[in-house]
Amino acid sequence: xxxxxxxxxxxxxxxxxxxxxxxxxxxxxxxxxxxxxxxxxxxxxxxxxxxxxxxxxxxxxxxxxxxxxxxxxxxxxxxxxxxxxxxxxxxxxxxxxxxxxxxxxxxxxxxxxxxxxxxxxxxxxxxxxxxxxxxxxxxxxxxxxxxxxxxxxxxxxxxxxxxxxxxxxxxxxxxxxxxxxxxxxxxxxxxxxxxxxxxxxxxxxxxxxxxxxxxxxxxxxxxxxxxxxxxxxxxxxxxxxxxxxxxxxxxxxxxxxxxxxxxxxxxxxxxxxxxxxxxxxxxxxxxxxxxxxxxxxxxxxxxxxxx
Numbered sequence: 108x109x110x111x112x113x114x115x116x117x118x119x120x121x122x123x124x125x126x127x128x129x130x131x132x133x134x135x136x137x138x139x140x141x142x143x144x145x146x147x148x149x150x151x152x153x154x155x156x157x158x159x160x161x162x163x164x165x166x167x168x169x170x171x172x173x174x175x176x177x178x179x180x181x182x183x184x185x186x187x188x189x190x191x192x193x194x195x196x197x198x199x200x201x202x203x204x205x206x207x208x209x210x211x212x213x214x215x216x217x218x219x220x221x222x223x224x225x226x227x228x229x230x231x232x233x234x235x236x237x238x239x240x241x242x243x244x245x246x247x248x249x250x251x252x253x254x255x256x257x258x259x260x261x262x263x264x265x266x267x268x269x270x271x272x273x274x275x276x277x278x279x280x281x282x283x284x285x286x287x288x289x290x291x292x293x294x295x296x297x298x299x300x301x302x303x304x305x306x307x308x309x310x311x312x313x314x315x316x317x318x319x320x321x322x323x324x325x326x327x328x329x330x331x332x333x334x335x336x337x338x339x340x341x342x343x344x345x346x347x348x349x350x351x352x353x354x355x356x357x358x359x360x361x362x363x364x365x366x367x368x369x370x371x372x373x374x375x376x377x378x379x380x381x382x383x384x385x386x387x388x389x390x391x392x393x394x395x396x397x398x399x400x401x402x403x404x405x406x407x408x409x410x411x412x413x414x
Contacts, residue, residue: 134358144347146373151340169313171341192299200292201312210282220378221386233287257400264393
């Protein structure tokens, strides 16, 4: 019996029941499908950036998110979901998401999809740095080294001599900081509010702040294809987040997060097919470094939880 227990603990895959393993495989498939829709969302936003104002594009994205939240949660049928135990933190979280979305869309105007994706993959590294002062989860020496190497990867991908060397990189990195804060706020709220309440509050800042400014910058979509892309952007974002929710219902985040990096592959492919962008060797090398550091941090977290 002791030997069997030892063998089971040494092989975590065999230790998982077959039904749970099938559930995890479905979750991984859903996660990978979600990254395809998120890549399509960024591709749509980049294609619209030449004909529509950024505020209009971001507003359309948030309205679609709000509609999905209403359909999924039905808050008006269940008014209790509007009540939050930490309303101030919910507002801060929503503002952080708006900052992250705005910075990402501004970066997409001038950078390749592969370049913006590489910068966005800094999010787990920033989470490690911010978790100390905000949550008391201080990183050890090896994690700090991984974060530093990840930053070096971004410098390689976007530094002098590369096509991505542009002041907008600083805006993109600021967006990643906002996204890391958004992730930590989400983790903090999990102890106080239900997922339905948090989903309901998520798009509030974007809709409330962008709608009044919309008449000042609104431009009618010049063609039917532009309108179709705007509508498609909402559909891609909605489906991506829906699949993400379904995936997290079936498997823990520690299992799913590594597969989020497959979005880089779709971003590279989409940039090549839609915009003719060929990522340079420096971008690919830097992206590989950032992804490797992110995966290492995920592995470290899983190993610590297992211990």
